[in-house]
Amino acid sequence: MANNKDLKYTEDHDWVEKTGHRAKVGITDYAQKELGDIVFVELPAEGEEFSKGEDLVVVESVKSVSNVKAPVSGTVTEVNDRLEGEPELINESPWKDGWLVELDVENEKEFEELMSEDDYEEFSAE
């Protein structure tokens, strides 16, 4: 666990780190372990808009292809370009270097609705 209390989590094992209006999105350590070695990441374009729950990023591992859904609604302000050449960053550093996209958050309330660290720990222990 990242031990970073500013983080929020989704039931799909994604994390969201909010700084002001901006929210960085990534997948948790649990998620990367479940997926196995990541071999390809398809990122959205900067400026693209997403509603909460829409498919935001495609993450492909040796086992499967899965979609990371937008945890909150917003516009993409930045994507982690390094992942195109180094998808393994998600496995090596899911909390930091392996981040996926940064969103300009549309509705602060949606962020508050996400799980807290404690809730997520309880959720993923199930």
Next chain:
Amino acid sequence: METIFDKSKSGRRSTYLNEDDLTSKKPSDELDGDLLRGEKPGLPEISQPELMRHFVELSKKNYGVDDGLYPLGSCTMKHNPKPNEDLAATEEFQDHHPLASPDLVQGNLRLMYELGELLKGVSGMDGITLQPSAGAHGELTGMLMIRKYHEVRDELERRTEILLPDSSHGTNPASAAVAGFDAVEIKSNDEGTVDIEGLKEATSEKTAGIMLTVPNTLGIFEKDILEVAEIVHDAGGLCYFDGANLNAFLGRVRPGDLGMDITHFNLHKTFSTPHGGGGPGAGPVGVKEKLLPYLPIPVVEKTGDGYSFDYDRPKSIGKVNSFPGAFGVLVKAYSYILSLGDEGLKRVSDNAVLNANYLKEKLKDPYKLDYEGVCKHEFVLNGSGMGEGIKTLDIAKRLLDYGYHPPTVYFPLIVKEALMIEPTETETKENLDEFTETMLKIAAEAMEDPELLHEAPTETPVGRLDETQAARNPVLRWTESE
């Protein structure tokens, strides 16, 4: 082993051409300069005995259903009767050009027409197209007909969503998306079937239809299918039935009697064409009466004493294939259905279900089964917790050491460490017992000597391959090393 290029020695030949047979024309007499390649084509030069040995050695490294059990779930790797191959290779069938004038190939058209009638009988549908080249192509054809249906009703603009249970085939959401729909996922309930409450919530005036895989990828029959059909129909949507798993209920149940509007068949799974070799396959689609006008053109029709192609269908979605279908596959399906007959087809599904349930009961301990109850043609084990650091991948790799093709792994996604097993109807009890023994032996090894599994396979021509490296940096063609 060496590639054929490694074995090449300059000047060696496997055939010697008689100069009298050679044309004196050079390519440059016929083609413009920019169409000509400057350098030699780089073909291997090898003698005939060495050529034979090379390919025989390769063939010995292959593993197919003719070698042994091939329990690759969702793929129906079953024995395909060889006489059907002979019929498909008959020169009257094989040597006809697909664009030959219908009056010259009446026999071919008759076979297509009659196969269509047989498939209607099997599925309870009212019309058939034989054009699609595979299951997913059939799905797309079905989705395009759903589009057309709503377009004609002036409802396409608002009907943008296709509902998809999370236990459906992976191709289903892809087909819906390619046809321009948004895929809306519906979660399964504890029994592994469609959650009716979830379905009701997801259904709206936006619903264009639903795609149901039956039995679903857990091998479970959708027992509430009539209710599912009613909910979707009441909302104005259509029901698509993924019939890829038809060997689970052939001769017992017909999608057309379950409120389904469209279904596809995988002739290369259910009806006797070897599957998994990269094609060709065939994915015919059947539709109910209300969708008949939208079938792809041409439709084979019986006209008086003969047969013809009907192109005069203004509401058709058009062609979905350059030719009327993968004809050899159609011949095999026709022969398979007629040689088995009604009773034989029932025995196919009865044995598929019996074999799967037998194996499931034998393996559910020590392997885990998340969804209890009677399965259809396949079942999914949960391979977690089998030993220190043991994953499903290790179990699959160890099976290679015992000379088996492993089951499908890590699919469906709703089961942890999934092992998806489909024994098919063509395996004997002895084969299933032998496979059971091997699986139990591997489970014991996983507890006692997990390292053995982590290092597997060790008995195969190559050891464990680096799948990550292969996916990240694939080497897709041979190049001459310097």
